[in-house]
Amino acid sequence: MNTPQDSSIVLERQLLFQLGDRLKRLRKAQGLGTVEMAQRVGISRTTLSAVESGDPGPSMGTYLRVMSALGVGADLALLASDVMQPATPGSAAAQSRRARPAVQVLVSADASRHQAQDLQSLALHTEAVRLVRANPALLQQAQDTLERWLGAGNSRSAGLWKEWQEILREGKWRKALGRTRRAQELRQASPLPTVLPEQVRQDVLAQVSGLKKGVVLGDDITP
Incomplete structure:
Protein backbone atom coordinates (compact mmCIF):
# COMPACT_ATOMS: atom_id res chain seq x y z
CA MET A 1 0.00 0.00 0.00
CA ASN A 2 1.23 3.53 -0.69
CA THR A 3 1.54 6.19 1.97
CA PRO A 4 -0.18 9.56 1.52
CA GLN A 5 1.98 12.56 0.77
CA ASP A 6 1.22 14.34 4.04
CA SER A 7 3.54 13.90 7.01
CA SER A 8 2.76 11.14 9.49
CA ILE A 9 4.11 11.26 13.03
CA VAL A 10 3.62 7.49 13.31
CA LEU A 11 5.50 6.81 10.08
CA GLU A 12 8.36 9.12 11.03
CA ARG A 13 8.81 7.47 14.41
CA GLN A 14 8.69 3.96 12.96
CA LEU A 15 11.33 4.90 10.39
CA LEU A 16 13.62 6.01 13.21
CA PHE A 17 12.82 2.84 15.17
CA GLN A 18 13.81 0.69 12.20
CA LEU A 19 16.98 2.67 11.62
CA GLY A 20 17.98 2.47 15.29
CA ASP A 21 17.31 -1.27 15.44
CA ARG A 22 19.34 -1.80 12.26
CA LEU A 23 22.30 0.15 13.63
CA LYS A 24 22.21 -1.79 16.88
CA ARG A 25 22.24 -5.11 15.02
CA LEU A 26 25.13 -3.93 12.83
CA ARG A 27 27.16 -2.91 15.88
CA LYS A 28 26.62 -6.28 17.54
CA ALA A 29 27.39 -8.13 14.30
CA GLN A 30 30.73 -6.32 14.17
CA GLY A 31 31.49 -7.34 17.74
CA LEU A 32 31.48 -3.79 19.09
CA GLY A 33 30.41 -2.98 22.62
CA THR A 34 28.61 0.23 23.48
CA VAL A 35 31.68 1.77 25.14
CA GLU A 36 33.95 1.15 22.14
CA MET A 37 31.28 2.27 19.68
CA ALA A 38 30.58 5.49 21.55
CA GLN A 39 34.31 6.25 21.67
CA ARG A 40 34.66 5.64 17.93
CA VAL A 41 31.85 8.04 17.14
CA GLY A 42 32.84 10.58 19.80
CA ILE A 43 29.52 10.56 21.64
CA SER A 44 28.35 9.40 25.06
CA ARG A 45 26.87 5.97 25.69
CA THR A 46 23.60 7.71 26.53
CA THR A 47 23.51 9.34 23.10
CA LEU A 48 24.40 6.05 21.41
CA SER A 49 21.56 4.37 23.29
CA ALA A 50 19.20 7.09 22.07
CA VAL A 51 20.32 6.55 18.46
CA GLU A 52 19.88 2.77 18.70
CA SER A 53 16.43 3.33 20.20
CA GLY A 54 15.34 5.49 17.28
CA ASP A 55 15.00 8.54 19.51
CA PRO A 56 14.36 11.78 17.56
CA GLY A 57 16.46 13.70 20.10
CA PRO A 58 19.91 13.15 18.53
CA SER A 59 20.63 15.23 15.45
CA MET A 60 20.70 13.73 11.97
CA GLY A 61 24.42 14.42 12.00
CA THR A 62 24.79 12.11 15.01
CA TYR A 63 22.88 9.34 13.22
CA LEU A 64 25.12 9.79 10.18
CA ARG A 65 28.27 9.63 12.32
CA VAL A 66 27.13 6.33 13.82
CA MET A 67 26.33 5.00 10.34
CA SER A 68 29.73 6.11 9.08
CA ALA A 69 31.51 4.35 11.95
CA LEU A 70 29.63 1.17 11.02
CA GLY A 71 30.53 1.54 7.34
CA VAL A 72 27.02 2.22 6.04
CA GLY A 73 27.11 6.00 5.63
CA ALA A 74 28.30 6.19 2.02
CA ASP A 75 24.89 5.86 0.34
CA LEU A 76 23.28 8.55 2.48
CA ALA A 77 26.30 10.82 2.00
CA LEU A 78 25.70 10.56 -1.75
CA LEU A 79 22.27 12.13 -1.30
CA ALA A 80 23.91 15.34 -0.08
CA SER A 81 26.47 15.50 -2.87
CA ASP A 82 26.42 17.35 -6.20
CA VAL A 83 26.07 14.02 -8.00
CA MET A 84 22.39 13.95 -7.19
CA GLN A 85 21.68 17.36 -8.76
CA PRO A 86 19.66 17.42 -12.02
CA ALA A 87 21.77 17.11 -15.16
CA THR A 88 22.50 20.30 -17.13
CA PRO A 89 19.84 20.86 -19.84
CA GLY A 90 21.11 19.75 -23.24
CA SER A 91 23.87 17.58 -21.81
CA ALA A 92 24.31 13.90 -22.66
CA ALA A 93 23.19 13.00 -19.15
CA ALA A 94 20.00 15.00 -19.55
CA GLN A 95 19.22 13.26 -22.87
CA SER A 96 19.85 9.78 -21.53
CA ARG A 97 16.89 7.44 -21.74
CA ARG A 98 18.07 5.29 -18.87
CA ALA A 99 15.43 4.88 -16.19
CA ARG A 100 16.21 6.72 -12.99
CA PRO A 101 17.00 4.49 -9.99
CA ALA A 102 13.97 3.19 -8.17
CA VAL A 103 14.20 3.30 -4.40
CA GLN A 104 11.65 1.80 -2.05
CA VAL A 105 11.56 1.36 1.70
CA LEU A 106 9.12 -0.91 3.48
CA VAL A 107 8.04 0.46 6.84
CA SER A 108 6.11 -1.84 9.16
CA ALA A 109 5.39 -2.46 12.82
CA ASP A 110 5.59 -5.95 14.29
CA ALA A 111 2.38 -6.45 16.24
Whole structure:
Protein backbone atom coordinates (compact mmCIF):
# COMPACT_ATOMS: atom_id res chain seq x y z
CA MET A 1 0.00 0.00 0.00
CA ASN A 2 1.23 3.53 -0.69
CA THR A 3 1.54 6.19 1.97
CA PRO A 4 -0.18 9.56 1.52
CA GLN A 5 1.98 12.56 0.77
CA ASP A 6 1.22 14.34 4.04
CA SER A 7 3.54 13.90 7.01
CA SER A 8 2.76 11.14 9.49
CA ILE A 9 4.11 11.26 13.03
CA VAL A 10 3.62 7.49 13.31
CA LEU A 11 5.50 6.81 10.08
CA GLU A 12 8.36 9.12 11.03
CA ARG A 13 8.81 7.47 14.41
CA GLN A 14 8.69 3.96 12.96
CA LEU A 15 11.33 4.90 10.39
CA LEU A 16 13.62 6.01 13.21
CA PHE A 17 12.82 2.84 15.17
CA GLN A 18 13.81 0.69 12.20
CA LEU A 19 16.98 2.67 11.62
CA GLY A 20 17.98 2.47 15.29
CA ASP A 21 17.31 -1.27 15.44
CA ARG A 22 19.34 -1.80 12.26
CA LEU A 23 22.30 0.15 13.63
CA LYS A 24 22.21 -1.79 16.88
CA ARG A 25 22.24 -5.11 15.02
CA LEU A 26 25.13 -3.93 12.83
CA ARG A 27 27.16 -2.91 15.88
CA LYS A 28 26.62 -6.28 17.54
CA ALA A 29 27.39 -8.13 14.30
CA GLN A 30 30.73 -6.32 14.17
CA GLY A 31 31.49 -7.34 17.74
CA LEU A 32 31.48 -3.79 19.09
CA GLY A 33 30.41 -2.98 22.62
CA THR A 34 28.61 0.23 23.48
CA VAL A 35 31.68 1.77 25.14
CA GLU A 36 33.95 1.15 22.14
CA MET A 37 31.28 2.27 19.68
CA ALA A 38 30.58 5.49 21.55
CA GLN A 39 34.31 6.25 21.67
CA ARG A 40 34.66 5.64 17.93
CA VAL A 41 31.85 8.04 17.14
CA GLY A 42 32.84 10.58 19.80
CA ILE A 43 29.52 10.56 21.64
CA SER A 44 28.35 9.40 25.06
CA ARG A 45 26.87 5.97 25.69
CA THR A 46 23.60 7.71 26.53
CA THR A 47 23.51 9.34 23.10
CA LEU A 48 24.40 6.05 21.41
CA SER A 49 21.56 4.37 23.29
CA ALA A 50 19.20 7.09 22.07
CA VAL A 51 20.32 6.55 18.46
CA GLU A 52 19.88 2.77 18.70
CA SER A 53 16.43 3.33 20.20
CA GLY A 54 15.34 5.49 17.28
CA ASP A 55 15.00 8.54 19.51
CA PRO A 56 14.36 11.78 17.56
CA GLY A 57 16.46 13.70 20.10
CA PRO A 58 19.91 13.15 18.53
CA SER A 59 20.63 15.23 15.45
CA MET A 60 20.70 13.73 11.97
CA GLY A 61 24.42 14.42 12.00
CA THR A 62 24.79 12.11 15.01
CA TYR A 63 22.88 9.34 13.22
CA LEU A 64 25.12 9.79 10.18
CA ARG A 65 28.27 9.63 12.32
CA VAL A 66 27.13 6.33 13.82
CA MET A 67 26.33 5.00 10.34
CA SER A 68 29.73 6.11 9.08
CA ALA A 69 31.51 4.35 11.95
CA LEU A 70 29.63 1.17 11.02
CA GLY A 71 30.53 1.54 7.34
CA VAL A 72 27.02 2.22 6.04
CA GLY A 73 27.11 6.00 5.63
CA ALA A 74 28.30 6.19 2.02
CA ASP A 75 24.89 5.86 0.34
CA LEU A 76 23.28 8.55 2.48
CA ALA A 77 26.30 10.82 2.00
CA LEU A 78 25.70 10.56 -1.75
CA LEU A 79 22.27 12.13 -1.30
CA ALA A 80 23.91 15.34 -0.08
CA SER A 81 26.47 15.50 -2.87
CA ASP A 82 26.42 17.35 -6.20
CA VAL A 83 26.07 14.02 -8.00
CA MET A 84 22.39 13.95 -7.19
CA GLN A 85 21.68 17.36 -8.76
CA PRO A 86 19.66 17.42 -12.02
CA ALA A 87 21.77 17.11 -15.16
CA THR A 88 22.50 20.30 -17.13
CA PRO A 89 19.84 20.86 -19.84
CA GLY A 90 21.11 19.75 -23.24
CA SER A 91 23.87 17.58 -21.81
CA ALA A 92 24.31 13.90 -22.66
CA ALA A 93 23.19 13.00 -19.15
CA ALA A 94 20.00 15.00 -19.55
CA GLN A 95 19.22 13.26 -22.87
CA SER A 96 19.85 9.78 -21.53
CA ARG A 97 16.89 7.44 -21.74
CA ARG A 98 18.07 5.29 -18.87
CA ALA A 99 15.43 4.88 -16.19
CA ARG A 100 16.21 6.72 -12.99
CA PRO A 101 17.00 4.49 -9.99
CA ALA A 102 13.97 3.19 -8.17
CA VAL A 103 14.20 3.30 -4.40
CA GLN A 104 11.65 1.80 -2.05
CA VAL A 105 11.56 1.36 1.70
CA LEU A 106 9.12 -0.91 3.48
CA VAL A 107 8.04 0.46 6.84
CA SER A 108 6.11 -1.84 9.16
CA ALA A 109 5.39 -2.46 12.82
CA ASP A 110 5.59 -5.95 14.29
CA ALA A 111 2.38 -6.45 16.24
CA SER A 112 3.57 -9.83 17.54
CA ARG A 113 6.23 -8.12 19.70
CA HIS A 114 3.94 -5.34 21.00
CA GLN A 115 5.88 -2.97 18.75
CA ALA A 116 2.73 -1.54 17.19
CA GLN A 117 1.11 -1.00 20.57
CA ASP A 118 4.15 0.86 21.91
CA LEU A 119 4.40 2.90 18.72
CA GLN A 120 0.74 3.86 19.07
CA SER A 121 1.22 4.94 22.68
CA LEU A 122 4.31 6.94 21.78
CA ALA A 123 2.59 8.66 18.86
CA LEU A 124 -0.44 9.57 21.00
CA HIS A 125 1.84 11.08 23.63
CA THR A 126 3.91 12.96 21.06
CA GLU A 127 0.73 14.57 19.75
CA ALA A 128 -0.54 15.28 23.27
CA VAL A 129 2.74 16.95 24.29
CA ARG A 130 2.60 19.12 21.19
CA LEU A 131 -0.91 20.25 22.09
CA VAL A 132 -0.34 20.92 25.80
CA ARG A 133 2.83 22.91 25.09
CA ALA A 134 0.81 25.18 22.82
CA ASN A 135 -2.31 25.39 24.98
CA PRO A 136 -1.99 25.97 28.78
CA ALA A 137 -5.67 25.08 29.20
CA LEU A 138 -4.96 21.53 28.02
CA LEU A 139 -2.01 21.29 30.39
CA GLN A 140 -4.28 22.30 33.25
CA GLN A 141 -6.82 19.71 32.10
CA ALA A 142 -4.19 16.97 32.31
CA GLN A 143 -3.10 18.17 35.75
CA ASP A 144 -6.71 18.21 36.99
CA THR A 145 -7.22 14.65 35.71
CA LEU A 146 -4.08 13.54 37.52
CA GLU A 147 -5.24 15.14 40.77
CA ARG A 148 -8.57 13.30 40.52
CA TRP A 149 -6.78 10.00 40.03
CA LEU A 150 -4.51 10.61 43.01
CA GLY A 151 -7.45 11.70 45.16
CA ALA A 152 -9.36 8.50 44.43
CA GLY A 153 -7.27 6.57 46.93
CA ASN A 154 -4.57 3.93 46.91
CA SER A 155 -3.49 2.67 43.52
CA ARG A 156 -0.61 0.64 42.13
CA SER A 157 -0.01 3.54 39.75
CA ALA A 158 0.31 6.17 42.49
CA GLY A 159 4.10 6.30 42.17
CA LEU A 160 3.87 6.85 38.43
CA TRP A 161 1.18 9.52 38.86
CA LYS A 162 3.38 11.42 41.31
CA GLU A 163 6.16 11.30 38.76
CA TRP A 164 3.71 12.65 36.21
CA GLN A 165 3.03 15.59 38.51
CA GLU A 166 6.67 16.59 38.15
CA ILE A 167 6.67 15.97 34.40
CA LEU A 168 3.63 18.19 33.87
CA ARG A 169 4.81 20.86 36.26
CA GLU A 170 8.33 21.15 34.88
CA GLY A 171 7.75 20.09 31.27
CA LYS A 172 10.08 17.10 31.44
CA TRP A 173 8.46 15.51 28.40
CA ARG A 174 11.44 13.43 27.31
CA LYS A 175 11.03 11.23 30.39
CA ALA A 176 7.84 9.85 28.83
CA LEU A 177 8.76 9.99 25.14
CA GLY A 178 11.61 7.49 25.07
CA ARG A 179 11.77 3.75 24.44
CA THR A 180 13.05 2.85 27.89
CA ARG A 181 11.09 0.54 30.17
CA ARG A 182 10.43 3.44 32.55
CA ALA A 183 9.07 5.62 29.74
CA GLN A 184 6.75 2.80 28.71
CA GLU A 185 5.51 2.43 32.29
CA LEU A 186 4.89 6.17 32.49
CA ARG A 187 2.86 6.15 29.28
CA GLN A 188 0.70 3.33 30.63
CA ALA A 189 -0.27 5.54 33.61
CA SER A 190 -0.46 8.81 31.71
CA PRO A 191 -3.16 11.50 31.84
CA LEU A 192 -2.02 13.03 28.54
CA PRO A 193 -4.16 10.99 26.11
CA THR A 194 -7.27 12.36 27.86
CA VAL A 195 -6.64 15.80 26.30
CA LEU A 196 -6.51 14.54 22.71
CA PRO A 197 -9.38 15.38 20.34
CA GLU A 198 -11.11 12.22 19.14
CA GLN A 199 -10.12 12.91 15.52
CA VAL A 200 -6.42 13.06 16.41
CA ARG A 201 -6.76 9.79 18.30
CA GLN A 202 -8.49 8.09 15.38
CA ASP A 203 -5.88 9.38 12.91
CA VAL A 204 -3.07 7.85 14.98
CA LEU A 205 -4.93 4.54 15.31
CA ALA A 206 -5.47 4.44 11.54
CA GLN A 207 -1.79 5.15 10.86
CA VAL A 208 -0.67 2.36 13.18
CA SER A 209 -3.16 -0.02 11.59
CA GLY A 210 -1.65 0.81 8.20
CA LEU A 211 1.86 0.09 9.44
CA LYS A 212 0.82 -3.37 10.59
CA LYS A 213 0.17 -4.14 6.91
CA GLY A 214 3.30 -2.35 5.72
CA VAL A 215 3.75 1.01 4.04
CA VAL A 216 5.94 1.45 0.98
CA LEU A 217 7.84 4.70 0.55
CA GLY A 218 9.53 5.69 -2.68
CA ASP A 219 9.17 5.25 -6.42
CA ASP A 220 6.59 3.05 -8.05
CA ILE A 221 8.63 0.30 -9.73
CA THR A 222 5.63 -1.54 -11.17
CA PRO A 223 6.12 -2.00 -14.95
